[in-house]
Amino acid sequence: MERVITGKEAKFIDEVTINEIGIPSLVLMEKAALCVFNELKNNYYNYLIVCGSGNNGADGVALARMLYQNGENVTVLLISKSEGTTEFKLQLDIARKIGVEIIDFVNEDNLDEEYLEELFSANDCIVDAILGIGLDRQVSGLYFDIIGMINECDSDVYAIDIPSGICADNGEILGTCINATVTVTFGEYKIGQIAYPGKKYVGELIKKDIGFLDTEEVFANYESEDLEIRDNYIITSKDLELIPDRIERSNKGTYGKLLVIAGSKDMSGAAFFTGMAAYRMGAGLVNIVTSYENIDVLKDKLPEAVFTGYNDLRDECEYSKIAEALDKYDCIVIGPGISTDDNSAILVEMALESGKNIVIDADAINVIASDERYIEKLHENCILTPHMGEMSRLIKRDISEISDSPFEMATFFRDTYNTTIVLKDANTIIATSRGDNYINVSGNEGMSTAGSGDVLSGIIGGLMCIGANRDIVAPLGVYIHGLAGDYAKEKLGSASLMARDILENISEVLMMKDNL
Numbered sequence: 001m002e003r004v005i006t007g008k009e010a011k012f013i014d015e016v017t018i019n020e021i022g023i024p025s026l027v028l029m030e031k032a033a034l035c036v037f038n039e040l041k042n043n044y045y046n047y048l049i050v051c052g053s054g055n056n057g058a059d060g061v062a063l064a065r066m067l068y069q070n071g072e073n074v075t076v077l078l079i080s081k082s083e084g085t086t087e088f089k090l091q092l093d094i095a096r097k098i099g100v101e102i103i104d105f106v107n108e109d110n111l112d113e114e115y116l117e118e119l120f121s122a123n124d125c126i127v128d129a130i131l132g133i134g135l136d137r138q139v140s141g142l143y144f145d146i147i148g149m150i151n152e153c154d155s156d157v158y159a160i161d162i163p164s165g166i167c168a169d170n171g172e173i174l175g176t177c178i179n180a181t182v183t184v185t186f187g188e189y190k191i192g193q194i195a196y197p198g199k200k201y202v203g204e205l206i207k208k209d210i211g212f213l214d215t216e217e218v219f220a221n222y223e224s225e226d227l228e229i230r231d232n233y234i235i236t237s238k239d240l241e242l243i244p245d246r247i248e249r250s251n252k253g254t255y256g257k258l259l260v261i262a263g264s265k266d267m268s269g270a271a272f273f274t275g276m277a278a279y280r281m282g283a284g285l286v287n288i289v290t291s292y293e294n295i296d297v298l299k300d301k302l303p304e305a306v307f308t309g310y311n312d313l314r315d316e317c318e319y320s321k322i323a324e325a326l327d328k329y330d331c332i333v334i335g336p337g338i339s340t341d342d343n344s345a346i347l348v349e350m351a352l353e354s355g356k357n358i359v360i361d362a363d364a365i366n367v368i369a370s371d372e373r374y375i376e377k378l379h380e381n382c383i384l385t386p387h388m389g390e391m392s393r394l395i396k397r398d399i400s401e402i403s404d405s406p407f408e409m410a411t412f413f414r415d416t417y418n419t420t421i422v423l424k425d426a427n428t429i430i431a432t433s434r435g436d437n438y439i440n441v442s443g444n445e446g447m448s449t450a451g452s453g454d455v456l457s458g459i460i461g462g463l464m465c466i467g468a469n470r471d472i473v474a475p476l477g478v479y480i481h482g483l484a485g486d487y488a489k490e491k492l493g494s495a496s497l498m499a500r501d502i503l504e505n506i507s508e509v510l511m512m513k514d515n516l
């Protein structure tokens with residue numbers, strides 16, 4: 001896994017590197033500018049570097065100097081009214097002395113909108129050095145207009161560190177933002193580059209090491225009074241190694257027993273997808289608990305499973321049959337297609353009281369949302385997997401409020417109920433009961449299709465079942481699900497992609513792990 005940091009955490013790492021270790025700010029800046037220069041040199045005819053007057057702008061001016069000294073056509077456009085940081089003033093002074101062409105838009109009265117539009121389209125590469133991680137308020141006025149004009153022209157746009165206007169802390173767009181072709185960032189990825197809506201505007205994201213002190217060392221050894229460090233990560237393909245290996249001399253008992261409580265009248269598909277996904281992940285034995293009428297059809301589709309049927313759980317004999325199964329099995333998935341009737345409420349209560357590792361999905365979430373009694377029973381071994389609608393019912397907030405700040409909502413829920421939550425969205429946020437947060441980076445738009453969520457709950461259940469580390473099963477499962485969807489998209493395109501295709505490509509992901 002790789003760390004993803006907020007803008008404030010990035011600033012803290014800057015400060016420790018500069019003030020505690022003694023690496024001068026200008027040395028870091030020179031390296032930052034050099035990294036962008038190496039991406040750009042000899043690739044375009046004319047470069048326009050649009051600069052604010054913070055250190056992001058200073059990076060831009062340093063880059064202009066490097067391009068100029070490499071014999072390229074480069075112009076700097078200054079758009080800030082303020083004098084700027086010490087580094088900015090110094091970079092500007094050097095650039096002027098060396099002979100870089102500099103247009104000071106704010107202080108020249110004869111430059112108008114038409115002039116600017118011509119200037120933007122005359123340059124085939126525009127570099128956005130307006131605002132970086134120091135953005136701290138809504139973008140308005142001249143900055144707003146200029147960002148709009150840059151987005152209108154056809155030139156390639158390279159953003160230094162982060163496209164101007166995106167909040168590095170959470171991906172929010174503060175009024176407007178640059179729509180970048182490429183973003184070159186320094187040190188660690190920032191949340192704003194990975195999380196929607198910011199992610200949409202980052203283009204190709206390139207991360208460069210410019211010599212900051214190691215992040216883990218900074219967070220472990222230095223304290224900041226006004227900064228609460230959060231453990232935010234992304235899962236990458238290297239983490240597939242965390243899927244437990246098959247053992248040569250083993251039997252089905254080695255790979256665990258999973259109870260899948262899924263499906264109700266007319267909803268047998270959900271039980272199939274969840275059970276099959278768990279088997280594809282390598283689960284040893286899956287027992288599907290479902291209403292009696294589903295069993296014949298499921299036996300036909302998934303003969304590898306065993307089945308426990310029920311009709312009415314107020315019947316003592318049926319109740320104790322489920323209680324016995326709950327007792328015998330290692331972990332549980334509950335919810336896909338179970339409906340929200342009285343039987344489901346009884347099943348949810350029994351599952352929660354078992355204290356086992358449990359994935360809670362779909363209608364089981366709706367049952368929990370319907371009565372305070374259940375939400376209080378959540379515990380650290382639960383993984384809830386709501387989509388936006390289910391989350392809205394769960395925490396009684398509007399969907400729009402949740403989708404504007406999914407990160408805050410997921411972490412709030414985890415902090416309140418000490419449970420793991422997987423908030424499903426274009427980039428799913430996972431807040432684990434251990435206190436780590438993950439932003440998922442795999443998957444695609446084709447996966448918004450019926451049954452996709454059932455497959456996810458089966459993958460996470462399967463991972464639990466084969467003994468993957470409890471703290472990692474949720475983010476790793478979400479990543480595997482997305483990757484299986486990406487394999488499916490490669491073969492079928494996104495419009496035709498169905499839940500069964502995600503299922504069929506789980507094995508591609510596991511083979512990828514074997515080839516690491």
Ligand SMILES: NC(=O)C1=CN([C@@H]2O[C@H](COP(=O)(O)OP(=O)(O)OC[C@H]3O[C@@H](n4cnc5c(N)ncnc54)[C@H](OP(=O)(O)O)[C@@H]3O)[C@@H](O)[C@H]2O)[C@@H](O)CC1
Binds near residue numbers: 162
């Ligand atoms: N040694 C280092 O530190 C290194 C730093 N590096 C680079 O520095 C960047 C961070 O630099 P930074 O901290 O100076 O902030 P930055 O992003 O330039 O913005 C601050 C300026 O923007 C202004 N401003 C803010 N919001 C605004 C708005 N909505 N609309 C208009 N103006 C707004 C704010 O104005 P003020 O509040 O002063 O009026 C201030 O002038 C980082 O992303 C990386 O590129 C690298 O070189 C590596 C070494």
Ligand SMILES: [K+]
Binds near residue numbers: 162
């Ligand atoms: K920028």
